[in-house]
Amino acid sequence: MKHLSTLFAALVLWSAAGPQDIVAQDQRGDRPPVDQKTTESRHEILPYIRGGVSTLHYKVDNGSRTSGFGVGVGINYVWFFQPRWGLQTGIEWQSYNTRARLDQQEFRQTLQYEDYGQQGAYQMDFVSNVKNFSEKQRAGYLQVPLMVQYQTMGRHRFYVAAGVKAGFRIYSDYKGSADMNNYQAYGNGYPIPDGPSAGEMEWSWDYEWKDAQDWDPDQALGSRTGYAFEGKNNLKFSLLGAVEAGVKWRLSEQLRLYTGLYADIGLNSVKKITAGNIMEYTPEEWSGNQQEHTPAEYRLNSLINTDTRTASVRPVAFGLKLGLAFGCKRHKPVEYVPPVVVEDPVDKARRALAAFVPDVAYIAPAYEEVKARQESGSSFVDFAVSSTDINPDYRNNRAELAKIGHTLAAVRSNRFATITGVSVIGYASPEGAYELNARLARRRVESLVEYLKKTGNFGEVTFSTSSVPEDWEELERLVADSDLAEKEALLAVIRDREISDYDLREARLRQIADGAPYRELLDKFYPALRRTDYTIDYTIRNFTLDESRELFQSDPGQLSLEEMYRVAETFEPGSEEFIKVFEKAVEVYPDDPVSNLNAANAALMRKDAETARRHLAKAQEGREKELAREALRKIDGWLEIINGK
Numbered sequence: 001m002k003h004l005s006t007l008f009a010a011l012v013l014w015s016a017a018g019p020q021d022i023v024a025q026d027q028r029g030d031r032p033p034v035d036q037k038t039t040e041s042r043h044e045i046l047p048y049i050r051g052g053v054s055t056l057h058y059k060v061d062n063g064s065r066t067s068g069f070g071v072g073v074g075i076n077y078v079w080f081f082q083p084r085w086g087l088q089t090g091i092e093w094q095s096y097n098t099r100a101r102l103d104q105q106e107f108r109q110t111l112q113y114e115d116y117g118q119q120g121a122y123q124m125d126f127v128s129n130v131k132n133f134s135e136k137q138r139a140g141y142l143q144v145p146l147m148v149q150y151q152t153m154g155r156h157r158f159y160v161a162a163g164v165k166a167g168f169r170i171y172s173d174y175k176g177s178a179d180m181n182n183y184q185a186y187g188n189g190y191p192i193p194d195g196p197s198a199g200e201m202e203w204s205w206d207y208e209w210k211d212a213q214d215w216d217p218d219q220a221l222g223s224r225t226g227y228a229f230e231g232k233n234n235l236k237f238s239l240l241g242a243v244e245a246g247v248k249w250r251l252s253e254q255l256r257l258y259t260g261l262y263a264d265i266g267l268n269s270v271k272k273i274t275a276g277n278i279m280e281y282t283p284e285e286w287s288g289n290q291q292e293h294t295p296a297e298y299r300l301n302s303l304i305n306t307d308t309r310t311a312s313v314r315p316v317a318f319g320l321k322l323g324l325a326f327g328c329k330r331h332k333p334v335e336y337v338p339p340v341v342v343e344d345p346v347d348k349a350r351r352a353l354a355a356f357v358p359d360v361a362y363i364a365p366a367y368e369e370v371k372a373r374q375e376s377g378s379s380f381v382d383f384a385v386s387s388t389d390i391n392p393d394y395r396n397n398r399a400e401l402a403k404i405g406h407t408l409a410a411v412r413s414n415r416f417a418t419i420t421g422v423s424v425i426g427y428a429s430p431e432g433a434y435e436l437n438a439r440l441a442r443r444r445v446e447s448l449v450e451y452l453k454k455t456g457n458f459g460e461v462t463f464s465t466s467s468v469p470e471d472w473e474e475l476e477r478l479v480a481d482s483d484l485a486e487k488e489a490l491l492a493v494i495r496d497r498e499i500s501d502y503d504l505r506e507a508r509l510r511q512i513a514d515g516a517p518y519r520e521l522l523d524k525f526y527p528a529l530r531r532t533d534y535t536i537d538y539t540i541r542n543f544t545l546d547e548s549r550e551l552f553q554s555d556p557g558q559l560s561l562e563e564m565y566r567v568a569e570t571f572e573p574g575s576e577e578f579i580k581v582f583e584k585a586v587e588v589y590p591d592d593p594v595s596n597l598n599a600a601n602a603a604l605m606r607k608d609a610e611t612a613r614r615h616l617a618k619a620q621e622g623r624e625k626e627l628a629r630e631a632l633r634k635i636d637g638w639l640e641i642i643n644g645k
Contacts, residue, residue: 041254041327046076046090050262052319056098056137057266058310060303062105063133068097070317078149078325088147088161093170094264095140096315100303102133107279125185126281128298133278135176135303139235141167141315143264145242157256160245165264167238167315174302175230181223182298184283219284220296229300235270238315246321258323266314271304278306349641353607356638357574358631360601361624362582365561365594371542372420375411376535379403380527381448386436388443390451401451404534408456411536416558421537423464424449429526430470434502438469448532470502471529478525486517545570556584561595564588579605586615593620600628609635 054070074092081087109126147163215222246260282297303310379400381390392398411417426445428437445465453463476494479487489512499505510518540558543551548563549570556564568581579602586592586599597619603612612632619625 042080044076044078044080044086044256044325044327046078046258046323046325047074048076048258048321048323049073050319050321052262052317054094054096054317054319055315056096056139056270056304056313057316058271058304058313060100060102060310063100063102063303066099066101067316068099070095070097072317074143076145076323083153084151086149086151088149088163089145092143092145093140094143094167094315094317096138096317098137100135100137102130102278102303105130105133105278107277109277109279109281111281111283124283126283127183127185128279128281129181130279130300131179133176133178133300135174137172137174137233137302137304139172139233139315140170141238142170143167143238143240147242151248155250157248157250158245159248159258159260160243162243163241164267165240165242167240167270169235169237169270172233172235173231174233174304175228176300176302177226177228178300179223179225180227180279182221182281184219184221218295220281220298227300231299231302231305233302233304234272235304235313236268236272238270239267240264240315241267244321248325254327256325256327258321258325260321261318262321263318265316269312269314271310271313277301278303345641346644349638353635353638353642356607356631356634358601358604358628358635360604360627360631362565362568362598362601363594363620363624364565367562368542368560371540371560373417373538373540374535375407375538376533377403377407378531378533380531381444382530383440383444386440388440388447390447404452404532405456407534407536408452411538414538414540414558416540416543417538418541419461419536419538421462421464422452423466423535423537425533426465426467427471427474427529427531427533428467428469429529430472430475430502430506431522431526434469438467441467441469445532472502472505474529475521475525478528479521482525484517484520486513489513490517490521552581552584557588559588561585561589561592565598574605591618593618597624597628604628604631604635607635609639 049071050073051069051071053067054072055067057067058065072092072094074090076088076090076092078086078088107128107130111124111126143165145163145165147161149159149161151157151159215224242262242264244260244262246258249257249259251257278301280299280301284296285294304313381397381400382395383389384391384394390397390401392401408422411419424445426441426448428441428444430437445467449463449465472494476491479490479494484490490509493499493505493508493512496505496508499508509521512518543559543563545566548559548567551558552564552567559567564581564585568578571578571581582595582598582602586595589595596615596617600612600615600619601624603609603615609632612628612635616625616628616632619628
């Protein structure tokens, strides 16, 4: 039955796809012009051929059954009492083929035999061990269908039909082979013949096994391989449930090609004859003066003919059907209704997108009472070996010191800014002893701060200092991003937290590959570790609305998000100026979730889906973001139609 479930799944999928194709064809204009009339065939004659799995389905005790392939031919008549609905009948011939096998079996038969009057009755047991039992069953049925058919309209049509079929057996037979080992047990006066004459016969009153080594044709005893058997299966009338579905392809006005799938399932058992056993044995018989006898006979039955190996037997068939339908009469002409003109979907999408006004909600940023800001940077001031004094003329120190000075000057030149603090962190490389590096790093950052205080007017600005004697964390990052040949070995030592002695860790680095990687670290990586990071903390005063509007044009970086929002509120919502404020705000505050939400809304007003999608990824969650997502989904839908995706 697994094949049947697969077939019905395919029918469902076919049903879902077929009508869509037909509708599309009607819309393309496959119907006649408006000024003509259309007619439909009321009657169809359908000769066809079909083929697929076709078998007698039953369960086998202590064995197995295999379904076979079968074909069918027939002719159907369909009467369409309505354009879409019809009744189907006809006649078809269908073949069924099945193979069956049995595991090793033992069959036992007890017989009562009437002697010719001298010794009375005797009893005999016949026992047979059967191996390699294999049987092929065939059946042919003449089947008459009665079904209801539905079809769609259009040039090419999907159809489905369901109903019943009455099946009348034409033939049913079987052929098979088996290996056997037959033996007998005799008792209560049964004569055991040892020769052709009565004088050579012996009498036994107790059971005695008779088992020939070689085949004994008179008593059918011994081993026999490849025994062939055949016969008839007297099957009954069958009633089947039937369904089929497919497509009717228009070849001409009165000619259509049927292609479809079918399934027939027996509703009743067709098994009729039930023999006692698969093996049937007739013992030899003696007559006259005990000199003449009839040899023993035996035969093998079909599984279907027994009541011990099979129960219900039902015909089952499913597969493909191919037919050619001829129309022979028409409905009365019906005035054709022209198809509805469908608007071009691309033009429709363009108009919808142009007229769309997104329903979005902007978020007012929180008021920033203290507008705290920071400026930061790094400089690489060099010191002489073991020295902590600042020498502006040493190597590139003058340019590096100028970096810090320029940053400080930029903040001090801001008329709205007030410096609140400066923090300086000095970093050293892992070269040399850790204790020495710790003293040098601390004193060098202190020397730099003293230099800055002397060269700049900072007033009461508070300086904070700290130092990192050996910047192993930055060294790990630089090595991990490099293409050094011994990168993994270097990282293993750098990342080994069990080596708490930094001097030992450095010594381990020197030992890798005879020191070549360490020398490369010394030349290319350690200089980048010897740096000074500085951060200038300052505040910017709050502005009035007029000041904010002026600064938005000249220096928007001075404004908070809340001040920019108040500027936007002075413009008409959705106007060009209104949108530009939020676009500028996200430039100044690129990672702020509120600025990104408002910028996404501004992009939606411009129908810029990609920009809106980018900003929404950083926007804060909430009702406002959901409104923006819904507007974006609508815009994306129209753009997909317009772009042909």
